[in-house]
Amino acid sequence: MSQFPYLSVLTFLPLIAALALIFVPAEKKNAIRYTALGVVIIQVLITVVMWMNFNFSLAGINDINGYQFIEKFDWIVLTGIPLIGTFKIEYFLGLDGLSMPMVILSSIIAFIAVISSWNIEDSTHKPNSSKGYFILLMILNTGTLGVFLALDFFMFYIFWELVLLPMYFLIGIWGGPRREYAAIKFFIYTLAGSVLILLAIIGLYLSAYESPEFKVHTFNMLNMMDAANFKPDSVMSVLNPGNFRFLAFLGLFIGFAIKIPLFPFHTWLPDAHVEAPTPISVVLAGVLLKMGGYAILRIIYPIFPEQVQEWMWWIACLGMINIVYGAYCALGQKDFKKLIAYSSVSHMGFVVLGIAALAKGGSTLGLTGGVLQMFNHGTVTAMLFLIVGVIYERTHKRGLDDFGGLSVQMPMYTGIVTLAFFAAFGLPGLSSFVSELMIFIGAFSTESIRTLTIISAIGIVMGAVYMLRALQKIFLGKPREEYNDLKDLTLREYIMFVPLAIIVIIFGIYPTPMLEIMNSSMTTLLDAVMK
């Protein structure tokens, strides 16, 4: 693969920029901000180049030849380790139809986040805190891209954990009034999931070989997907009756479910989202939540197909609970940001419902809808949190009852808000409709979860209810005197909203570009999990 190492540059450019930023004095705000902006623009460009060179026919879920832009070499090799033999961790990055939408999403959200962070200030109004902020944001950027691109389980884990530390500081220093509580809650909750994942990783590692002939333990995910590669009497081998496969599946599932967040592991999200500063909420909702869904599809589905088939209904059930419970919680909120947070929970429930719609030889609609919903949810929820940010920066208030009739004072803003809200509850013609439709058709046609699908339909109605209620309370009705001086959107805010709005509208009418990336991978994934 002697081509330009797109994936490595994409992943590690922000990290290098972060290291470089350490040496920039904190007063040179413009240098710092423009460096960060340059980095994310380069990332977007690289993503576009990769998209143009993407081979849509390659599927690549469990087949190494189906992956594109592969970079693979031995990173840490220790020979002669007792009993294990050779301890090998590879540097393995690769892109396929499942990760490409996530990478596109990550790059766009990173760009939006940097624009949104332009005037970031910490809560004690320290003058030069943007240096630390942008360094942490860049490290976060590396972590998210690394998760989506890593195909060696250990690398995946390191990137997964790498995300936690910057988030802790970003929420804890630049966040709202209860930021310390939210930060440590997020950290410990996610870490608890991560250590469960670690145990499963070690168990899989000790059980899997590179190939039946070449008996070297490996962290390579692709090797773990082939059941023939497992040591026959190991804890994770299908052939071993006393195996711990279910426990590993459970551990991995819980670890990833915490990130999605799936009921009942979702309680960190309202606190983290509400207390985080706007750009961090955007990254959290736009990218980090997708890491959970992506990981389930990348890791659990191909490696533990029997467990997925057995527990499919339960996964769909949790998804359904997310949808309905999340929607009702959103309906009961008085704080606008918390409402958006719960709507986020609800919409990730759609993803889970979709990816649980599996039938042997059936359609890939559910899976495709789920992945597409992840992409759409990323863009739409990013818009929603930016919207909250706009109003919060101007008035420092977020209560639904604090506002009224803003459409008079901020008409352009109201237009964007209306678009975003309609996109959120899936108005036909906007991107979410396509993904939600695919999810529902796929889930409904899967007989075992038909009832759950019907119940989830309530979630769609509720979605419209709370969104329109928020719209009405804040933007319609009688304008208030105190907001007469509010400025409408600035140029910077237009730059934030317009790309997302364009994506939402275009993919609502013409979703093919996104769908054609995913198609072959989803077919292969369905075959891999239902075999």
Place this chain on the structure above:
Amino acid sequence: MEMTNQLNYLSTLIPEYIIIFFLMVIVFMDISKEKIAAKIPLVAMSGIFLAIIVAVIFSGNFYSTEKILDPNAIFVNDGFAFIFKFMVLASSLIMIYFFRHDEEVNSYKGRKGEFYILFYSMVLGMLLLASANDLISAYVALEVLSLPSYVAAGFLKRDNRSSEASLKYLLFGSAASGVMLFGISLIMLSVGSTSFASLTGLGTVIPADVLVVMGLLFIIGGFGYKISMVPFHFWAPDVFEGSPVSVTTFLSVSSKIAGVAVFARFVLSSISPELQTAGILDLGMNINSILVFFSIITMTVGNFTAIFQTNMKRLLAYSSIGHIGFIVAALACGSENGMLAIPTYLLIYTLMNFGAFLVILLIKSRINSEDIRDYKGLGYKMPFLSVMMVIFMVSLAGLPPTAGFWAKFYVFTAIMESKLYLLAIAAIFNTVVAVFYYFRILKTLYFEKSDSEEVLPILSTGNKTVLALLGVPLLILGIYFSPVIELARETLKIAGF
């Protein structure tokens, strides 16, 4: 023949002879003129340096295939001993840097020489412990280490806490060594010899012989006291809190390295040779299940009690108890990987702990407090120090991309490989709990505003260099971990592991 044997015996302890020689030199320097006495730290440093060089030179013996080592020798100098001695000596070298910056210790002007004498005696005890291959020599070495420690803990004569720490240490330590001696006598009674080699197979199944069981338990108690394993740890928090910061650091790092060395050798000797290489143990009643039990309670007590601490030295005392729990877990595996994990973990633990204690020392010299509540907002007043503290705390918590994660990971792999699943669950549970109190320190540094506006003196270049020398390897090793395991493996090769 006899003479060659005798000479071989003599050569096992060359680094110790050098330490003894330099100890005498320091004693004489101390009682001579002021000008000469002022050079003591330099002499001390060169003594340790020379000992390191000699130890490395004589490590060439290990790679010969002929085992010239007598398994009944009371002191051996094999690969196992070498790596621990090296860690002890290297950490002692860094300690001298600590001593120069510890203002509490330096305030006792006339007693500097005395302090270095105590320090050297402790180093001697540690080196002897690492080589000890007989219960009696282990006991003697333990006492050589402990007695100066008692005095060093109470070095701050004018401070009540220090004297209290010293007294508690003395009482507890004497009781522990008395119990251990009794255990040794019981083993002597049953087995007829006190050499470690004669213990083979004793720990494999708990025999009906009560004497052996009691003997083993008492000896574990004695060693466990030195490494502050629960339930023999009660001295540690008070002693750590009361001693001067540099003594606390020394006790927490080097003293535990030596204690773990002799404990590991003891445990290894008491497993039968078959089990040593098999690596997979079933949890019958044997010494490994006892260690699993101790490991779980050590980790749990250490980490849970640390949550409630406000004194930084006490907090790090409990945190080090938690880490010892991990090391005992690696020991409990009984496999080669477990043994490999121990020096690896200790090496990284040394770097992390030194770093954390150095930060505490430097902060104390500026705001004169060891209480976490006084650390508020220091993240902005002392940025370099706080960033280093972030690295040390993240590493202590065992998160990627620092070396602390790899140390814990290797221990986890060893545990999972030996199928000790309850231990694995306890270990990850404690990891998560530990994150809380490590990050509370970071929270106090960065999330809170400081009460006073005073500007603090900046760090000297020397301070920054040492901090960077401790912190940056943690990050580098966090990414490229192979050298540490290679080092551990090379030096453990010949010791029969």
